[in-house]
Amino acid sequence: MTEIQIRMFQIMPLGDSGVGKTTLLNRYIDDSYIPGTAITMAQLRITNVEIEPGVKVKLQIWDIGGVKRLRKMIPLHIPNTDGFLLVFDLTDRESFANIKNEWIPFLPESSPCVLVGHKSDHKHRCVSREEAEELAKELGVSYVEASSVTGHNVKEAFETLVQQIYREKKKQEPQKQETGDDCVRVSLGVGQLFPLLTLMLFIFLEVYYNV
Numbered sequence: 001m002t003e004i005q006i007r008m009f010q011i012m013p014l015g016d017s018g019v020g021k022t023t024l025l026n027r028y029i030d031d032s033y034i035p036g037t038a039i040t041m042a043q044l045r046i047t048n049v050e051i052e053p054g055v056k057v058k059l060q061i062w063d064i065g066g067v068k069r070l071r072k073m074i075p076l077h078i079p080n081t082d083g084f085l086l087v088f089d090l091t092d093r094e095s096f097a098n099i100k101n102e103w104i105p106f107l108p109e110s111s112p113c114v115l116v117g118h119k120s121d122h123k124h125r126c127v128s129r130e131e132a133e134e135l136a137k138e139l140g141v142s143y144v145e146a147s148s149v150t151g152h153n154v155k156e157a158f159e160t161l162v163q164q165i166y167r168e169k170k171k172q173e174p175q176k177q178e179t180g181d182d183c184v185r186v187s188l189g190v191g192q193l194f195p196l197l198t199l200m201l202f203i204f205l206e207v208y209y210n211v
């Protein structure tokens with residue numbers, strides 16, 4: 001009988017509002033481009049990825065709005081998040097500067113991350129590949145230029161991160177842990193339930209009382 005190992009990773013795209021986090025997610029999960037998405041409150045998308053023969057990952061992706069009033073939700077999710085896509089818009093220098101100024105400070109040191117220069121299809125880019133690569137080097141992360149309009153490198157951005165998380169996790173578990181024959185043990189632990197409940201409460205307060 002073939003042994004299939006199933007793991008569960010949680011990832012989160014981070015970046016200013018409007019850089020295209022939701023669009024990137026739609027392209028990756030549904031292979032669709034929906035222009036002009038509304039401001040995201042928060043959504044959880046789930047997909048499956050095979051990272052090597054016999055190893056599958058159930059990937060949970062939290063998409064939380066990048067606008068300032070929603071940012072207070074992000075720290076609740078950080079402890080349960082295995083890796084981050086640091087997304088900026090290649091046509092918006094401020095979103096590039098904010099990776100270092102606004103988003104990196106949220107993250108625990110040496111979190112698996114991939115820097116994504118998004119909207120690479122756009123003619124009016126104002127962040128060069130060289131400076132983005134320099135930032136990636138400074139942060140010690142991989143850099144990918146992607147476009148959700150064309151789909152270019154979208155899969156690569158997510159899957160580079162998944163591979164990196166997998167490598168980190170394997171380093172921390174020297175002994176191979178088997179999950180059994182063809183079996184899956186995926187459970188929602190307290191560690192995941194708490195932020196989920198807090199998030200639901202937050203959205204309720206935000207929508208009904210605009211706190």
Ligand SMILES: Nc1nc2c(ncn2[C@@H]2O[C@H](COP(=O)(O)OP(=O)(O)O)[C@@H](O)[C@H]2O)c(=O)[nH]1
Binds near residue numbers: 015020035037040
């Ligand atoms: N040219 C171009 N525009 C994009 C791309 N991805 C997203 N957009 C546009 O950028 C805007 C913001 O996208 P959205 O996903 O809502 O950003 P979010 O606030 O980071 O979730 C939308 O109008 C999208 O149509 C892309 O790859 N290329």
Ligand SMILES: [Mg+2]
Binds near residue numbers: 021
């Ligand atoms: Mg969004």
